Each structure stands twice: as C-alpha cells, then as structure tokens.
Amino acid sequence: MRHAEISPNIFLFPQGLSRLTLSAVTLEDLGWNEFFASAFSRLPEKDWVPARLIRESPINYGAFLGDGEEIDVVLSGKVWHDAVSDAELPAVGDWVAVKLGGENEDHVIRARLPRQSCFSRKMPGKSTEEQVIGANIDIVAVVTDAGEDFNPRRMERYFTLIQRSGAKPVVLLNKSDLYPKAQSKEAASVLQALCPDASIHITSALHNTGLKVLLSHLKRGTTMCIVGSSGVGKSTLVNQLYGEEWQWTDEVNEVTGKGRHTTTARELVPLPKQGLIIDNPGMREIQMWTNEQTLRESFSDVEQIALQCRFHDCRHQNDQGCAIRQAVQEGSLDAERLDSYLRLDEEIEKLRRRQKKRQINTERRAKRDHRVKARNLNDRIQLEADEIGLIRPEE
Ligand code: GDP
Ligand code: ZN
Numbered sequence: 321m322r323h324a325e326i327s328p329n330i331f332l333f334p335q336g337l338s339r340l341t342l343s344a345v346t347l348e349d350l351g352w353n354e355f356f357a358s359a360f361s362r363l364p365e366k367d368w369v370p371a372r373l374i375r376e377s378p379i380n381y382g383a384f385l386g387d388g389e390e391i392d393v394v395l396s397g398k399v400w401h402d403a404v405s406d407a408e409l410p411a412v413g414d415w416v417a418v419k420l421g422g423e424n425e426d427h428v429i430r431a432r433l434p435r436q437s438c439f440s441r442k443m444p445g446k447s448t449e450e451q452v453i454g455a456n457i458d459i460v461a462v463v464t465d466a467g468e469d470f471n472p473r474r475m476e477r478y479f480t481l482i483q484r485s486g487a488k489p490v491v492l493l494n495k496s497d498l499y500p501k502a503q504s505k506e507a508a509s510v511l512q513a514l515c516p517d518a519s520i521h522i523t524s525a526l527h528n529t530g531l532k533v534l535l536s537h538l539k540r541g542t543t544m545c546i547v548g549s550s551g552v553g554k555s556t557l558v559n560q561l562y563g564e565e566w567q568w569t570d571e572v573n574e575v576t577g578k579g580r581h582t583t584t585a586r587e588l589v590p591l592p593k594q595g596l597i598i599d600n601p602g603m604r605e606i607q608m609w610t611n612e613q614t615l616r617e618s619f620s621d622v623e624q625i626a627l628q629c630r631f632h633d634c635r636h637q638n639d640q641g642c643a644i645r646q647a648v649q650e651g652s653l654d655a656e657r658l659d660s661y662l663r664l665d666e667e668i669e670k671l672r673r674r675q676k677k678r679q680i681n682t683e684r685r686a687k688r689d690h691r692v693k694a695r696n697l698n699d700r701i702q703l704e705a706d707e708i709g710l711i712r713p714e715e
Contacts, residue, residue: 345388351456351541351596352386356415359433368417368430373455374588376412381429382587383418393418393427405450407440408432412587413455413543413598437486439545441609453606454545454588454598459537461490463548463557466499466507466522472514473618477610478547479515489518490537490544494553497524525556535561538595543588545598547606558599561591612668622661625653636662 346352350372360370371393375382380394395410396419403409410416415433439460440452460482464470475491482489491511496504504522511520519537523530534557538544546554590596622644626634630641636658638645647653660667 345386345590347386348541349388349590349594350384350386351458351543352415353541355436356433360415360417363417363431365417365419365430368419370433371416371418372588373410373412373414373416376587381410383416383427385418391418391420391427393429396428396430399429399432407438407450407452409452411452411455413457415456439481439485439487441481441606454543456543457485457487457545457598458542459490459544460485460487461492461534461544461546463492463494463546463552463554465495465552466493466504467495469549469552470507471614472510473614474610475511476514477614477617478606479518481606481610483515483517488537489515490534491515491518491520492523492525492530492534492557493520494523494525494557496522496530497527523557525553525560528560531557531560535593535595538591538593540594542595543598544595558597561597611671615668615671616664619661619664622653622657 347370352370352372356370369385371383371385371391373381373383373393374390380392383391383393385391393416399410410429410432414435416429417431417433419428419430421427435455437455437457438452439454439457440450460478462475462478462482464475479489491508493504493507493511501522508520508522511518519533521530521533523534525531546557548554588596588598625643625647626636628643629636629639630643631639634642634644636642636644644653644658648655648658
C-alpha cells in the first residue's frame with residue numbers, strides 16, 4: 321500500500337483547500353461494484369490497481385485510489401491509440417486500471433474499464449463528435465421550478481439525454497416556497513407524464529425541505545450529477561448536501577478565484593455521508609445545449625420540408641427546386657415561420673448571450689453573498705483584494 325502524507329480516511333480535495341473526514345474509504349464508497357470488479361479481474365496484468373477518475377485536464381487526470389488517496393495519472397499511449405474516438409478516451413467518472421509509478425515516475429492509466437452508464441452529448445456545431453460529460457453516473461438530478469424556469473419541452477430534452485445515458489432521472493421542482501402547492505403539483509404531474517420513470521420531488525433548497533428524499537437516492541457509492549438552468553438553486557442544493565463545512569470551503573475557493581464557478585478543478589467529489597457528486601463545466605453547458613436543441617427541434621416541420629429541396633445545400637432563398645419556397649407559395653408553410661427558421665442561428669446566438677449574461681449575474685450574486693459571509697477580517701481583506709478588477713460590485 322502506498323501512503324502519502326494524508327491518512328487513508330481523509331480526502332484531499334482537488335484544490336487542496338479543504339479536507340473532509342470520512343469514516344473509512346473503500347472502493348465501494350467510490351462506486352466500485354461487481355460489474356467493475358469482474359471486468360478488472362479479466363485484465364492481463366496483476367500489478368495494476370483500480371482508480372476512479374475525478375478530474376480531467378489537458379495534460380493529465382486526477383484519480384482516487386481505493387483508500388481515498390488522490391493521485392495524478394497520465395494516459396498510456398496504448399489507451400490513447402486504441403480509442404477510435406474521443407468518446408472512448410477515459411473521462412471523469414471512469415474506472416481505470418493504473419500502473420503506479422515509482423520514484424520520479426508517472427502513474428499511468430493502462431486500461432479503461434467498461435462503462436455502466438455514460439452521459440454524453442454531441443459537440444456543439446455541425447460536428448457529430450460525441451463528448452462524454454461524465455461516465456458511470458447513476459443519477460442525474462435536473463433542478464427546475466414550477467414557475468419561471470418551467471419548460472416541458474426543455475425537460476423532455478433532458479429526459480432523452482438522461483435515459484440514453486443509462487442513468488436514473490430525478491427532477492427537483494425547487495423554490496417550492498415561492499409557488500402555491502397546487503402549482504408545484506401540477507408541474508410535477510406534467511413532467512411525470514413526460515417521463516414515467518422519473519422520480520419527481522418538490523423541494524426548497526433554501527429552506528432545506530424535501531432534500532431528504534434526494535439523499536435517499538444516494539446509496540453508498542452512488543454517483544449523481546446535478547444539472548439545470550443557472551439560478552434554479554443548484555449551488556444552494558449542493559451546499560445543503562455538503563453541510564456547513566463544505567459551504568465555508570467553497571467560499572474560500574471563490575474568494576481566491578478558484579471557486580466552482582470559475583474553475584474546472586472540482587469535478588467528482590464524495591459527499592460527507594455517502595454517495596458522490598459530479599460537477600464539471602460540461603454539466604453546466606448541458607443546459608445551453610438543451611435549449612439550443614429544443615429550439616432546433618421546434619422547427620422540425622420546416623426541416624422535414626427542407627429535405628425535399630433539390631440541392632442539399634439549398635439556402636432556401638431563390639434556389640431552384642426549393643421545397644420550402646414552394647410550401648410557402650402553396651400556403652402550407654407560414655412565411656413568418658420560414659423567416660424565424662432562417663434566423664435560427666441568430667436566435668441561438670441570442671440565446672447563448674442571454675444565458676451567459678444570466679450566468680454572470682448569478683455568479684456575481686453568489687460572490688456578493690459570500691462576501692457578506694466572510695467570517696473574519698483577514699478573509700475580508702484578502703477577499704476584497706482578490707475581487708478588485710475582477711468583479712465590479714453592482715450598484
Ligand atoms: P444555481 O445557479 O443553480 O447554482 O443557483 P443558486 O444556488 O446560486 O441560487 C440562485 C438564487 O436562488 C440564490 O439567490 C438562492 O438563494 C435562491 N434559491 C435557491 N434555492 C431556493 C429556494 O428553494 N427558494 C428560494 N426562494 N430561493 C432559492
Ligand atoms: Zn430550399
């Protein structure tokens with residue numbers, strides 16, 4: 321057994337700023353099960369050890385070993401070459417077989433174990449390349465509310481993604497304190513009809529109500545990720561799940577500009593009691609992507625017609641054999657609808673800008689909240705120094 325300066329029952333978080341004591345760490349706590357064990361036992365080499373990837377950077381990965389020790393690992397050339405597409409490369413959440421390096425030697429990923437589930441999306445733009453957002457995720461919790469954020473079409477998108485991944489869909493209709501009970505219940509039944517498999521819960525992260533049921537999904541070793549629009553309460557929720565200790569750490573991280581809103585460092589982390597959470601930038605992009613897809617899909621009727629255009633690169637202007645123009649002439653397609661369709665890319669760009677702005681506002685608010693909470697003078701001084709030039713206070 322290898323031992324660094326940290327004791328086996330202490331997790332060192334990726335940023336090295338916080339430590340969380342867990343009673344005892346085993347592979348099972350990290351999500352290991354028979355499926356992975358049996359795949360691992362079939363590997364040729366006997367001196368490899370299992371590890372779970374918790375973080376990904378352009379040059380290496382962070383991984384947890386079975387005793388909770390965090391190590392950096394690099395990819396072996398063979399694993400890299402054997403992957404026929406990016407989607408086959410190891411990703412956060414994957415179990416891998418690692419050959420531990422000796423002194424001045426890298427720890428090397430020798431094999432990636434098969435995945436039990438895989439949360440992915442197509443890359444933005446026209447490329448069809450698949451991007452893995454997280455592997456071996458058991459539960460995807462979508463946070464929304466029964467009011468402002470409620471959008472069944474977008475939720476349908478999420479459900480499709482989740483079910484394709486093999487994870488279990490959970491929905492939190494958050495901010496229940498803001499809406500009449502009947503409204504939340506109505507929203508829940510609309511969503512339940514869209515996805516009979518989903519567990520739907522009415523919660524208030526702010527008042528810590530309804531969160532016990534979420535925890536009840538988190539068995540030992542269960543990996544969950546939380547997605548949803550910015551501002552729906554994901555951070556509040558995560559803070560509630562972590563409890564006070566984490567909350568404080570998170571503030572410190574944000575203060576140093578290394579908080580979860582600005583860094584890619586923190587990705588897969590164990591919860592204090594049991595279960596793990598995946599939180600990475602890709603997760604946050606899913607929402608934008610989902611909106612984009614929903615928008616595109618809402619024009620599927622027009623795209624159907626476009627398939628009949630004589631030329632596959634028809635611009636639907638005055639091109640010869642344009643089925644869309646013909647449909648407009650015949651009155652089977654609304655001219656205004658065609659206009660919006662032709663402006664789709666522009667619309668998507670607008671959507672991106674709006675969401676970006678919303679996210680910036682949410683992050684500012686979070687910073688401000690944390691500033692108010694800074695607990696001692698030194699923290700405040702450090703905090704203000706760090707913020708100058710980065711974020712100009714609102715008002
Ligand atoms: P995120 O962008 O999804 O991480 O959202 P945040 O957790 O940052 O929350 C955005 C805002 O909504 C914050 O001001 C929270 O205090 C507030 N909020 C979060 N959950 C609730 C809730 O259950 N009820 C109410 N009323 N406000 C909430
Ligand atoms: Zn055309």
